[in-house]
Structure formats: C-alpha cells, structure tokens
Amino acid sequence: MDQQTDLAGAVPPPNPAGTAIKIFGVGNAGLAMLGALNPAEFAAAQFAGINTEAGTLAASPALVKIHLENKLLRGLGSGGDPDRARALAEEQFLILKSACEGANVVFILAGLGGGAGSGISPVLAKAAREAGALVLAFVTLPFECEGNRREAQALQGLEQLKSAADGVICLPSQRIFKLVDENTGALEMFRVIDGFLIEGVRGLWQLLTRPGLIQIHFADLQALLRDRHTESAFAFVEATGPGRSREAVENILSHPLLDEGRALAESDAVLVNLTAGTDLSMAEINRVIDQVKRQCSQAQIIMGAALDPAMEDKLCVTIIVARQEQVATGRRFSTAASTSGVATGGASAGGGGSRESAMPRSTRTRKAANKPIQTQLPLTIVSKGRFDKSEPTKHNGEDLDVPTFIRRGISMN
Amino acid sequence: MFDDSNIIAGLEVGTSKICVVVGELGPDGAVNIIGLGQARSRGVRKSEIIDPAQVEEDLRGAMFEAEQMADVEIRSVYLGVSGGHIRGFNNRGMHPVVSADREITPDDVEDVVKNAKAINLPAEDTVIHAVRQHFSVDGQDGVANPVGMLGARLGVDMHVIHGNANRLQNVIRLVRATSLEVDDVVFTGIASSLALLNNEQKELGALVIDLGGGTTEYVVYANGVMRHSGVLAVGGDHVSNDLAYGLKVPLSRAEKLKIEFGSALVNEETRGQTISLTNELGLELKRINLEHLQRIMSLRLEEIFELIAQDLERVGLAEYLRAGVLLCGGGARVPGLVKLAENVFQMNVTAGHTCSVSGVTAALDQPEFAAGIGLVKFGSLKTRHREGRSFLPRGLKDMFGKLIQRS
Numbered sequence: 080m081d082q083q084t085d086l087a088g089a090v091p092p093p094n095p096a097g098t099a100i101k102i103f104g105v106g107n108a109g110l111a112m113l114g115a116l117n118p119a120e121f122a123a124a125q126f127a128g129i130n131t132e133a134g135t136l137a138a139s140p141a142l143v144k145i146h147l148e149n150k151l152l153r154g155l156g157s158g159g160d161p162d163r164a165r166a167l168a169e170e171q172f173l174i175l176k177s178a179c180e181g182a183n184v185v186f187i188l189a190g191l192g193g194g195a196g197s198g199i200s201p202v203l204a205k206a207a208r209e210a211g212a213l214v215l216a217f218v219t220l221p222f223e224c225e226g227n228r229r230e231a232q233a234l235q236g237l238e239q240l241k242s243a244a245d246g247v248i249c250l251p252s253q254r255i256f257k258l259v260d261e262n263t264g265a266l267e268m269f270r271v272i273d274g275f276l277i278e279g280v281r282g283l284w285q286l287l288t289r290p291g292l293i294q295i296h297f298a299d300l301q302a303l304l305r306d307r308h309t310e311s312a313f314a315f316v317e318a319t320g321p322g323r324s325r326e327a328v329e330n331i332l333s334h335p336l337l338d339e340g341r342a343l344a345e346s347d348a349v350l351v352n353l354t355a356g357t358d359l360s361m362a363e364i365n366r367v368i369d370q371v372k373r374q375c376s377q378a379q380i381i382m383g384a385a386l387d388p389a390m391e392d393k394l395c396v397t398i399i400v401a402r403q404e405q406v407a408t409g410r411r412f413s414t415a416a417s418t419s420g421v422a423t424g425g426a427s428a429g430g431g432g433s434r435e436s437a438m439p440r441s442t443r444t445r446k447a448a449n450k451p452i453q454t455q456l457p458l459t460i461v462s463k464g465r466f467d468k469s470e471p472t473k474h475n476g477e478d479l480d481v482p483t484f485i486r487r488g489i490s491m492n
Numbered sequence: 493m494f495d496d497s498n499i500i501a502g503l504e505v506g507t508s509k510i511c512v513v514v515g516e517l518g519p520d521g522a523v524n525i526i527g528l529g530q531a532r533s534r535g536v537r538k539s540e541i542i543d544p545a546q547v548e549e550d551l552r553g554a555m556f557e558a559e560q561m562a563d564v565e566i567r568s569v570y571l572g573v574s575g576g577h578i579r580g581f582n583n584r585g586m587h588p589v590v591s592a593d594r595e596i597t598p599d600d601v602e603d604v605v606k607n608a609k610a611i612n613l614p615a616e617d618t619v620i621h622a623v624r625q626h627f628s629v630d631g632q633d634g635v636a637n638p639v640g641m642l643g644a645r646l647g648v649d650m651h652v653i654h655g656n657a658n659r660l661q662n663v664i665r666l667v668r669a670t671s672l673e674v675d676d677v678v679f680t681g682i683a684s685s686l687a688l689l690n691n692e693q694k695e696l697g698a699l700v701i702d703l704g705g706g707t708t709e710y711v712v713y714a715n716g717v718m719r720h721s722g723v724l725a726v727g728g729d730h731v732s733n734d735l736a737y738g739l740k741v742p743l744s745r746a747e748k749l750k751i752e753f754g755s756a757l758v759n760e761e762t763r764g765q766t767i768s769l770t771n772e773l774g775l776e777l778k779r780i781n782l783e784h785l786q787r788i789m790s791l792r793l794e795e796i797f798e799l800i801a802q803d804l805e806r807v808g809l810a811e812y813l814r815a816g817v818l819l820c821g822g823g824a825r826v827p828g829l830v831k832l833a834e835n836v837f838q839m840n841v842t843a844g845h846t847c848s849v850s851g852v853t854a855a856l857d858q859p860e861f862a863a864g865i866g867l868v869k870f871g872s873l874k875t876r877h878r879e880g881r882s883f884l885p886r887g888l889k890d891m892f893g894k895l896i897q898r899s
Binding site: 463464465466469470472474479480482483484485487489491 | 537538542576724725726729730733734736737738743781784787788791792794795799
C-alpha cells in the first residue's frame, strides 16, 4: 500500500465554531461525489479520498489520498468484492484512524454495491468513531438493474455502516429513477443522484458553519442522533422571491421523499434549519416552523436559523425527520456547539431554483444494531372507510376524512 | 283539522336522520309544537344527498309520522340546508343619502341593503341568507334603525351566507318532488341558534355548535347580531368511521360502540379495560380496548373544536363570547363533551336547551331536534313578519324566493 500524502497534515484547521470537519469520498462513486462538491463552499473542511484503484484516485481533487492496495490486487482494485476491500481496509485500520484524527465530524460519501464503497465505508466509520469523531454517512443504493448481487452487497454494506456510523442518510437510486424524467441520460442521472446527496451534505454543512441566528446546539443534535432508533427522512428545499417562506413550506409538504408530508405526521423528532440572506425575518422563520409544527404536533422539534449574506433572497430549509417505531435513526447532525461563521461563498447557489432533495434513509445506532429488533409493517393504505368515494374534506391541506389519530401519528397498540 | 295558515313545518334532511317538526302558531305569535316525525336517513353523506330515491322514501316516512302525530296535512316546509360548501362572511354596503334635507328614508335603507348584497360570489354560488347587522350613519356605527336620522352616508353591515346553488337545488327539488312546497331555505346553523339562544345570550355573545351526523355547523352571535358562521364537513359519522378503522370493527358495530361506550374524554377508570364483542351464540369474537375507543373519539372531537376555535381566533371573535358556547345536535349527547369543549375553548360551555317554544316538551328537549325546532321558529318569525305584525328581528331576509321558484 502506499500513502500519497503525509497523514500528519491531515488535521483541518478548526473553523470558528471549533468544529473540524473532514469529508471522505470512498470508492469510485464516492470520489465522483467528492469531486462534485464545490471546494470553495466547503473551504473549512478537508477532503480526503480513499480507493483501491489508483487511477480514479489520482484524478480526484482530494487533498489527502489514501490508496489501499496490496500485491494481490495488482493495481486492479477490489474487483467489486466488498470482502476483499474490507480485509484490505482492516489491514490498514491504523492509517484510516490516523487520517480521521483531529476531526470532530467526519462525512463519508460512498456509493454502495461495489467493492470499495461497501467494504471500506463501515471500516472507515469505525475508525473515525474510534478517533473521536461524529460519523455521518451519505450513501446511494444501486439501481435495480444493476443486479441482485450488487443489491445484496449494498444492503449488507448499509447494515454494517448503520451499526458503525452515528447517522446514515441513504438514497436508493431506484427511487430517484421515478422522480426524474425517463429520457434523462445515464450520465445526467448519476449527476442528479449525486446532486441529491450533495445537497444533503450541503444542508448539514450550512447547519454546522453558518452564523446561527437561532443556533442548533451540538448537544441537541447529538441527542436527536444517538438516542432515537428510528427511520428518518431528509429534505432540502430552496425558494426565492417574496413568497419564499410559503413556497418552501409547500415544497416540503409536497416533497416526494417525505411521502408528501406524511413522514412528518409520523415523526417523533424533527429538525428544521433555515438558512437565508441577512434579510431573513422572524415572521418567515415563524411561518415555516409553524406549518411544520402543524404537521407534526406530537414531535419534538429542534429548530435553527442561520444567515449567509451570499444567499441574497434565497431561503434554504433543511429538514430531518426521525420516525417512530422501526429501528433506525436518520438524521442530520451537526456538530459543534455552535454553527460557526465560515460563510463559504458561492453557497448553495447550486442547482438554482427550488431544487429539492430528500433522502429517505435510515440509520441505526450501533447499540440498536446488536439487539434483535421487532419491526412493524408500515400502514401503507389508510382507508377512509365510508368516505372513500365522497368528496374529501380538506382543511389546510389535511384530509379530515382520515382518522385524526392516524394523521397525528398516535399509535393504538 | 286546524286552519292550515297557522301550521308551520320544519324539515331537516340530515345525515343520520330526517326530521320533521310541526308547530302551530298561536294568535299571540307563540309557537306550540304539535308534531314530530323522524326517519333514519340512508341517502345522505356529509349533509348532502347521494341517493335521491332513498332520501325520498325516508322523507315520506318522516312526513307521514309527523302528520299522524300532529293530525294535520303538511303542505309546505321550511327546509334546513347544510354542507361543506356553505360559507359565511361579513360584507358592508354604502349608500349616499340624496334627499335635500338629508333625512334617511326607508327607500335609502332598502338601497343600502341592496348594495350590501351585491357581492362577488363564485358563479355557481347563491346567497342563502343576508342577515343585517348594524347600520352606520356618517361613520357612526351601531345604529339599529336609521330611518328618520340625518346623515350623508348610510352604511350597513351584513352577514352573508352562501353556498353552491346546484347542491342546494338538489334537496329543494327532492322535497318538491314529494309534492311539498318549500317556504324558505334556512341554514341549519341559524335554525339551531334560533332554537337555543335567547336575546340576552345574543347580546352577550355566544357560539352555537351543532354537531350533526355528517357536518358540524357553528354560528356566532355578538352584540345581538350574527357575526360569523361556518360549516365543517366533519361530524358523528367521522367518529364512527375512525372507530371502525382504529378498532377494526364493522361500521355498524362501531356506531353501537360509540353510543354505548363513547366518551369525549379518556376516563381514568377505563384505562386497561376491555370489552368483548360476542357473536349471536355468545362466543367471543374480539376484545376491544376501551381506552383506545375513547382516545380515538376524543381526538376527533377535540380536533373539531380546535378547528372551530382557530376559525374564531382568525376572525377575532374569541373574546366576544361572554355567554359562552352552546352545544346541540346528536353529537352533543356524547358524555364528557362539555368538559372537552371547555378545555378547548377555555370558556363556559353548556348543552343547549330549546327555549321559547311550548308543546311536547319531554320529546323536544333533545339536542338533535334543535335544528328542526329552530326551523319552525324561523317560520313563525317569518309569518309574523309577513303579516306585518312585527319587524323580523335582526332582519333575516329571504333571498331564496327566486331559487325556489326556478326549480
């Protein structure tokens, strides 16, 4: 194996909030995502790439490059075998650990299903935790057409990652397939998927680094992240113009990855963070939080707001919804007792317009993973009984014909 | 047989029952209820007709019963209407006084009322009621009768209740098909409030909630006039439906459970209690957790009140209700409902009792007949008005004449 960079220099300068963040791209897909991140925007973070294949690694813009290799591979990579990649990573565990040294938060970007992503990510997550960092992974699952083997490898990798990382936000590519125009080119499709994940990273990043008008404390996030063994969903929406708060709320409530807002009703913890230019008004914050609250009156809500002059009249809302029951936790977490003032320029101008991404995902804390879990089948169809065929009674976007206890997510068991 | 001109009948085509109330107008203008007929309603959902043939059959049954009991022939009825399409709002009309001496004449009053009614409604909507609130003369508010006063500008505030013309037509046509005439169409929320409120309560400010089978109507009076009204297309049917869904029992069973074990609040002593459902042989089919039953009901009823409370908050009337909240309609029978409403509205709540009618009292003082009795009362006020004996209080005016004739 060779290390192309001196690991001693791997500690990024802590940003003003005292949060040192490292972003790792693992495997070919992870490196592609890392390459798509705008370095200016994430200036305070340190980028690192890990792969078993020298070629793609060399092309990556990452500062720190770790090439895992031994003679058996002959420079050909892991050959799509996660076991081989995992063995390799475990062999180099200390190197991975030292690469994570000094960071408070480690983001792992990876595409599961292949060798490196599925095999190395869980080991990296473990190494990072041992190094004392909070670990958040953003991963994609393969398309159905990629075959059973890759799917099985991906799910296995996801399980391992869930038990190793503090939070996993997972985006099943197949789901995106349905949201994107079917004539989209393959290359463009991958870009879209990467885009979704990157917006997740960006949303989290903003939470961590923007000056907090209403700060989300690290402790809040930690609590949300670690105790709740739930399934979570994630959405990031942007809106501009005078009606931006209303538009943002509408986008959230109609978000396909939040099940058109139903995920909110079933949630028991919700984190909402708003980022906007300096003209962000309290009324806007209030309007967004109020509407969200209305959807999930039972949930614990953690809200935050941050300013970024570069956003001008844009409003970004990041929302993480942790669901009841089920055993996984999703979340975004941010670290750092306070969001810090590294306003990275260019900001989330990306994509423009109100691009939204959300990733349903599940994460599970390590404790939970070791216990047998009794899961519950989701109630997919809520019948309206005798009102099935009548005109629905809509009130503020809620269908009052659906039993109140269902809409409020109160379980009767 | 009585002289027909003294007979007033109120007909309410409700979601759970069709009810006919027959009253006799005494020479002194007092109403005496002499008959009552009801039938289970099978062709109505959310207060709107979904099966006209069924409704017609049920309607004939209720009519027959009422005619038998009152021993009269009913030729015309005051028809109660409701439904989620009905809305109420306040409108103001202005009119310049043109006469040389600036004295306001009855003609001016007529003109200003006409102006207030000229409102922008959706094309398919029609006005059901336009209720006069107060006049204002040159910006001086709260004038009850401006005729004879001096002023340059006369204004009037009205509460206008409107609804979808076709849907209102449906029920009118159906009643006419049974060879009954429709004297007038009345929003059932107004009818209920007429039955429950006395003048003092209207003056103090009161909210009347009629929790029906398919819809919940509410009307707010303050300072003696109607200030706000609304309909939520949610009612007792929804409670039963929630129970059927939540407890996984058939709807008919849910209905029975609701009546037998229902409560608007979760009682401490029911915690952990179960009821077993048995089949006709006495074998146990299913156990139902009583706490779940009550919680499901409680959540639904609480939500209905919360929606109304939010609406009142929105229009800024929550502070005006010094006489509190009055409940009526079949839903008002649910035990603990008064307490629940008190929790939500944070004010005095009472189960409403019909006042100022006489007759078969024991049968009448049931919350579900409030609307029917109110219809008769509306009819009596109208009849007196027509005979010119007195001015119809608060100017309930019929704008429905045209509509009725058209059908």
